[in-house]
Amino acid sequence: xxxxxxxxxxxxxxxxxxxxxxxxxxxxxxxxxxxxxxxxxxxxxxxxxxxxxxxxxxxxxxxxxxxxxxxxxxxxxxxxxxxxxxxxxxxxxxxxxxxxxxxxxxxxxxxxxxxx
Amino acid sequence: xxxxxxxxxxxxxxxxxxxxxxxxxxxxxxxxxxxxxxxxxxxxxxxxxxxxxxxxxxxxxxxxxxxxxxxxxxxxxxxxxxxxxxxxxxxxxxxxxxxxxxxxxxxxxxxx
Numbered sequence: 001x002x003x004x005x006x007x008x009x010x011x012x013x014x015x016x017x018x019x020x021x022x023x024x025x026x027x028x029x030x031x032x033x034x035x036x037x038x039x040x041x042x043x044x045x046x047x048x049x050x051x052x053x054x055x056x057x058x059x060x061x062x063x064x065x066x067x068x069x070x071x072x073x074x075x076x077x078x079x080x081x082x083x084x085x086x087x088x089x090x091x092x093x094x095x096x097x098x099x100x101x102x103x104x105x106x107x108x109x110x111x112x113x114x115x116x
Numbered sequence: 117x118x119x120x121x122x123x124x125x126x127x128x129x130x131x132x133x134x135x136x137x138x139x140x141x142x143x144x145x146x147x148x149x150x151x152x153x154x155x156x157x158x159x160x161x162x163x164x165x166x167x168x169x170x171x172x173x174x175x176x177x178x179x180x181x182x183x184x185x186x187x188x189x190x191x192x193x194x195x196x197x198x199x200x201x202x203x204x205x206x207x208x209x210x211x212x213x214x215x216x217x218x219x220x221x222x223x224x225x226x227x228x
Contacts, residue, residue: 004159006159031214033215033216035216040220040221041220041221042206042208042218042219042220042221043160043206043216043218044218045215045216045217048214048215056215091159091160093160093216095214103148103165103167103210103214104150104162104165105216106162107152107159107160107161108159109158109159110158110159112157
């Protein structure tokens with residue numbers, strides 16, 4: 001168990017550019033979640049996957065955001081045409097199949113995005 | 117819909133003093149409740165969780181929380197604060213859709 005990893009840890013980009021973040025969950029976990037955390041606030045849910053299926057998306061996830069988990073392992077979150085309001089910490093979490101502690105989500109270190 | 121409210125955005129205590137961080141929840145079904153801690157520029161670490169097995173839940177680093185249904189509360193306590201406890205603490209509830217709903221957080225400061 002190496003924990004949830006995220007890459008990159010920090011990203012600085014100019015407004016209008018596209019960015020992509022990667023999350024590698026704990027290997028046996030089939031559920032993967034994305035959250036966004038702005039300064040001074042608690043994380044807010046964006047979307048989650050069970051295996052490769054994206055089961056729920058928050059209204060916070062505008063058309064400029066897309067998430068994938070093509071093989072049910074790692075996931076990517078892409079933001080197109082970034083805006084200054086997208087500046088935040090993007091957190092990934094994973095959990096094991098329900099009935100095996102599936103209610104506990106383990107978080108990665110996050111990717112901090114700064115849009116200039 | 118489930119929600120949590122953390123009372124007090126900032127709590128300051130002296131080293132060795134009791135830590136009490138307050139959280140109230142709202143849920144139409146028996147809730148799963150959590151406390152997470154976040155150190156600067158890091159992700160969230162699970163302190164403890166309530167899953168209806170016992171109302172007094174013990175977590176890591178000497179923290180514990182008591183589920184009180186009559187008060188809809190899940191306050192976090194630690195008998196004696198340590199400088200290393202300084203961090204942001206989040207109370208959270210898991211929704212029926214398995215996503216976590218977080219409170220707005222309480223920043224804990226420890227005075228020497």
